[in-house]
């Protein structure tokens with residue numbers, strides 16, 4: 169098992185697994201309901217749980233959450249720093265890495281929808297047809313060439329398309345241009 173602390177660490181770990189031809193799995197919060205992580209066929213495990221940074225990314229005009237943050241840690245950081253919320257799941261120990269890619273529903277979903285509705289962008293380490301591992305940032309902008317990779321992280325579940333290192337969240341209707349409300353993920357009711 170490799171514990172990683174940065175996107176560059178993840179790229180290195182994935183490259184090594186490709187070179188060695190080992191089956192790779194990734195874990196964030198260890199709340200898997202299937203055997204995807206604990207499958208005996210898995211020979212290399214990338215653990216992103218040390219990556220827990222939650223911060224406002226001015227360039228992206230969205231709040232960035234690293235994949236190793238738990239649901240509880242994310243709720244707390246959003247509330248204490250900006251007094252906002254994303255409608256995440258009900259169990260504080262769930263890892264954001266596996267949670268958001270599956271859509272993520274919780275107590276607030278009837279009022280606010282899914283966490284995936286607020287997903288503005290995702291950073292994913294993927295392996296291309298030639299076996300090269302690289303990090304990509306995919307956004308919900310229709311003009312983004314990686315837009316389909318973003319879409320693949322809005323509720324598909326049942327597996328993964330790469331190693332998620334970071335998510336960015338912003339309300340679908342917000343531009344983030346207004347400096348007075350850059351953190352308003354969920355409008356007050």
Ligand SMILES: Cc1cc2nc3c(=O)[nH]c(=O)nc-3n(C[C@H](O)[C@H](O)[C@H](O)COP(=O)(O)OP(=O)(O)OC[C@H]3O[C@@H](n4cnc5c(N)ncnc54)[C@H](O)[C@@H]3O)c2cc1C
Nearest residue numbers: 195196197198199200204257258263265266267272273332
């Ligand atoms: C007690 C419990 C309560 C739950 N409550 C809710 C709920 O209220 N709402 C809800 O929507 N879901 C809920 N879930 C389901 C949970 O969201 C999923 O099981 C989720 O995949 C767990 O993510 P994890 O990172 O904690 O788990 P892990 O065991 O680490 O991983 C689960 C899956 O996600 C993949 N994965 C993990 N991290 C990454 C990453 N960084 N990049 C790519 N793939 C990754 C793994 O490879 C594996 O396939 C609950 C699960 C449990 C066990």
